[in-house]
Amino acid sequence: MGRIFSGIQPTGDLHLGNYLGAIRNWVKLQDQYKNLFCLVDLHALTTLPNPQDMTKWTREVAAAYIAAGIDSAKSIIFSQSAVPAHSELAWILSCLTPLGWLNRMTQFKEKAGKHREKANLGLYAYPVLMAADILIYRATHVPVGEDQKQHLELARDIAGAFNRQYGKDYFELPEPLILKTAARVMSLRDGTSKMSKSDPSDYSRLHFMDDPDTIALKIRKAKTDPDPITGTPQTMENRPEALNLLGIYAALSDITLEEACRIFEGASFSAFKKSLADQIISIMDPIRQEMLALLKDPGNLDRILQKGAEEANTLASQHLREIKEIIGFLRT
Ligand code: AMP
Ligand code: TRP
Numbered sequence: 001m002g003r004i005f006s007g008i009q010p011t012g013d014l015h016l017g018n019y020l021g022a023i024r025n026w027v028k029l030q031d032q033y034k035n036l037f038c039l040v041d042l043h044a045l046t047t048l049p050n051p052q053d054m055t056k057w058t059r060e061v062a063a064a065y066i067a068a069g070i071d072s073a074k075s076i077i078f079s080q081s082a083v084p085a086h087s088e089l090a091w092i093l094s095c096l097t098p099l100g101w102l103n104r105m106t107q108f109k110e111k112a113g114k115h116r117e118k119a120n121l122g123l124y125a126y127p128v129l130m131a132a133d134i135l136i137y138r139a140t141h142v143p144v145g146e147d148q149k150q151h152l153e154l155a156r157d158i159a160g161a162f163n164r165q166y167g168k169d170y171f172e173l174p175e176p177l178i179l180k181t182a183a184r185v186m187s188l189r190d191g192t193s194k195m196s197k198s199d200p201s202d203y204s205r206l207h208f209m210d211d212p213d214t215i216a217l218k219i220r221k222a223k224t225d226p227d228p229i230t231g232t233p234q235t236m237e238n239r240p241e242a243l244n245l246l247g248i249y250a251a252l253s254d255i256t257l258e259e260a261c262r263i264f265e266g267a268s269f270s271a272f273k274k275s276l277a278d279q280i281i282s283i284m285d286p287i288r289q290e291m292l293a294l295l296k297d298p299g300n301l302d303r304i305l306q307k308g309a310e311e312a313n314t315l316a317s318q319h320l321r322e323i324k325e326i327i328g329f330l331r332t
């Protein structure tokens with residue numbers, strides 16, 4: 001049986017991109033693999049959130065995983081900072097990672113922006129820690145949205161570098177699992193930029209915690225164009241906002257984009273938006289209600305994370321022992 005690792009940074013309210021690009025797929029894969037779903041708080045630290053927010057968002061993202069259907073009896077749910085082996089392996093892997101590889105990372109370039117000299121070392125080393133997250137469990141598959149593809153390729157390169165350096169096939173190269181539909185959910189305000197936590201406009205994204213009225217309003221206000229929907233994605237090629245909304249509908253309904261176009265062929269956007277909002281609400285509102293219930297009992301959430309950390313630590317420390325032996329560190 002393969003092993004899955006994935007994670008999300010607890011840095012703010014999750015959005016529909018996180019759901020369709022990541023969590024929904026984790027839920028679907030849960031029975032076919034052994035799973036570890038992590039709250040990557042060490043990665044979140046690169047943005048230096050204040051301590052109250054770190055705690056709050058960690059519990060909220062844990063609640064979102066569980067409310068969306070991750071079952072702590074089947075999957076290990078835990079905080080990255082609770083398993084020291086991630087950081088230890090990150091150091092080891094950083095010694096095998098040429099700077100040239102890191103200099104190619106587009107996410108660093110985007111996040112550092114114009115002020116590269118001021119960006120912290122953590123942000124630069126971020127993909128090495130991500131490789132360690134995956135490799136410390138010798139995970140075979142990593143379900144993520146498309147934006148993480150480059151980081152995953154780097155993780156494979158680093159795994160290969162370790163294997164070559166020590167002449168051992170210790171790490172299997174982890175495979176990305178990127179689903180076709182909604183691998184990249186776009187902003188509701190601009191169909192050419194990705195739906196993201198960092199977009200200043202709240203109307204650009206749908207949050208897990210948005211109530212039905214807010215969802216309906218954001219969809220009503222979503223950018224579209226004056227033409228009706230045509231029957232195929234090809235005939236709407238230059239209409240990114242239209243394709244994005246149809247893609248969201250398709251992903252939530254478990255149908256293809258082609259099928260969604262056929263269903264709404266000839267429809268106006270006002271009619272389609274009504275169906276889309278209903279569909280989003282029917283899936284996201286039960287998740288929101290469950291999150292609210294879970295967040296009323298933080299002690300229970302903390303116990304779930306504690307149990308997950310114990311299970312993750314058992315796996316990770318065994319692998320770390322093996323890795324240290326391969327490297328030639330003295331066993332104490
Ligand atoms: P982040 O919010 O950057 O920690 O992302 C967590 C997960 O959600 C990763 O697997 C991302 O690939 C995925 N994700 C984030 N934004 C989007 C988006 N707009 N469309 C699809 N997947 C996304
Ligand atoms: N970098 C990922 C993101 O921003 C989060 C992440 C950290 C991750 N470690 C990971 C995803 C390991 C998959 C596997 O979305």
